[in-house]
Amino acid sequence: MATSRATGTAGATTTFTDARLVDATGERRGWLRLRGDRIEAVGQGAAPAPTPRAGDGGGSDAAGADVVVDCGGAYLTPGFIDIHSHGGGGVSAEDGADALAAALAVHRAHGTTRMVLSAVSAPIPELARTLAGLADLTERDQLVLGSHAEGPFLAHGRKGAHDPAALRAPTPADVDALVEAARGTMRQVTLAPELPGGLDAVRRFVAAGVRVAVGHTEVDYAGARAAFDAGATLLTHAFNAMSPLLHRAPGPVAAALEDPRVTLELVLDGVHVHPAAALVLLRAAPGRVALITDAMAATGMGDGSYRLGALDVEVRDGVALVAGTETIAGSTLTLDVALRGAVADGLSLVEAVTALTSAPADALGEGSWLGRLAPGHAGDLVLLDDALTVTQVWAAGRRLD
Known part of the structure; x- marks a missing residue:
């Protein structure tokens, strides 16, 4: 799984037998069949023979035979969905669509089959160019769900690893420029709503079909x-990068927890959030916490010097920090590591898988076809051994080699 090259044929069937199927609905022993790029059927017990469809001969592999994958009791989950990732494999979203193949390969090898690629704060013309490049990538790679502008409409006092010179209050012209540059592919934007014009920007982005994150x-x-x-x-x-949860000043975390419309992103790498606090969040909002990587260029690489937007980043012992500071600058996390961490911290496997699959799919409004093991859903699958290590990945019905 070193690259993201996909193999398979459009009308082929692939049947997974003797699998422990795990998604938001629970865990059960059974089988699953893909036809083309979608799940055709799911069931318990022994798998029936595939039913041919007119014109496709029942589906076949390159040798003309239906493909059967004996899972041997291994776990089979939906493909992981990362709605907040800046890069990996030595490159970031700002490096351009062609360079991002390296980042996509790293994350796909670890079970992430669909991604939203995140850009950091930059001057509006520069950020618009990055979003336009990500739109090009989205249009040619069906596994890329679109872009995320993390800034530049952020609070200076909570800037984290964002260039302070790029931060600004939003204007209608700024919002329109970013939306137009993304050509309908911007999936979310992060902003500080207390800024002048902040609430108006929320409404303007939402009206343009962009999910807004506080x-x-x-x-x-x-x-x-x-x-x-x-x-x-x-x-x-x-x-x-927000006001803390205090007993007399509960801040945005409490507001998000009590609102069933809101999905809470969580970086579960043992660095961003203490495991005990993470478990409180996961228990308080079941099905509404989406595990993300917030991964930067060093993901899949080693310690050393990197860039995140305009800032220098030093990675030491796998922890990314703005050079010369103790400010966290994204992570080097992959979602399979987050999955194992969630289970180790006390979540059931079903709860952990939900946070990697249906929760982020629902957050983007794509839950009708992503994030579940159900007929009509995308043929995105991850096979995991008993240690929850990724052994094989399928995306859009094709095995990634």
């Missing part, structure tokens, strides 16, 4: 509730 913000509890009422439906990497 993040990198000084907003209080009441202000966060106002942002969610204005249409924001996400909280960017909960607990990080």
Whole structure:
């Protein structure tokens, strides 16, 4: 699985037998059949013979025979979905569509079959160019779901690993410029709603079909509730770069937890959030916490010097920090590591898989065809051994080699 090259034929069937099927609906022993790029059928017990469809001869592999994968009791889950990732394999979203093949290969090898690629804060013309490049990639790679602009409409006091010179309050012209550059492929934007024009920007992005995330913000509890009422439906990497959850000042985390419309992103790498706090979040909002990587260029690489937007980053012992500081600069996480961490911290496998699959799919409004093992859903699958190590990955019905 070193590359993302896919193999398979459009009308072929692939039947997975003797699998422990795990998704948001639970765990059961059974079988699953793919036809083309979708799940055709799922069941318990022994798999029936495939039913031919007119014109496809029942589906076949390159040798003319239906493909059967004996899972031998291994876990079979939906493909993982990462809605917040800056890169990997030595490259970032700002490096351009062609360079991002290296980042996609790293994450796909670890079970992430669909991704939203995130850009950091930059001057509006520069960020617009990055979003246009990500639109090009989205249009030619069906596994890329679109882009995420993390900034530049962020609070200076909560900037994290964002260039302070690029931060600004939003204007209608800024919003329109980014939306137009993305050509309908921007899936989410992170902003601080307390900035001048912040709530108007929330409404303007939502009207353009962009999910809005509250993040990198000084907003209080009441202000966060106002942002969610204005249409924001996400909280960017909960607990990080925002007002803390305090008993007399509960802040945006509490506002997000109590609002069933909101999905909370969580970086479960043992660095961004203490495991005990992460478990509180996961228990308080079942099905509404989406595990993300917030991965930067060093993911899949080694320690050393990297760039995140305009900033120098040093990675030491796998932890990414803005050079010369103790400020976290994204992560080197992959979602399979997050899965194992969630289970080790006390979640059931079903709960952990939900946070990697249906929760992010639902957050993007794509739950009708992504993130579940159900007929009509995308043929995105991950085979895991008993140690929850990824052994094989399928995306859009094709095995990734």
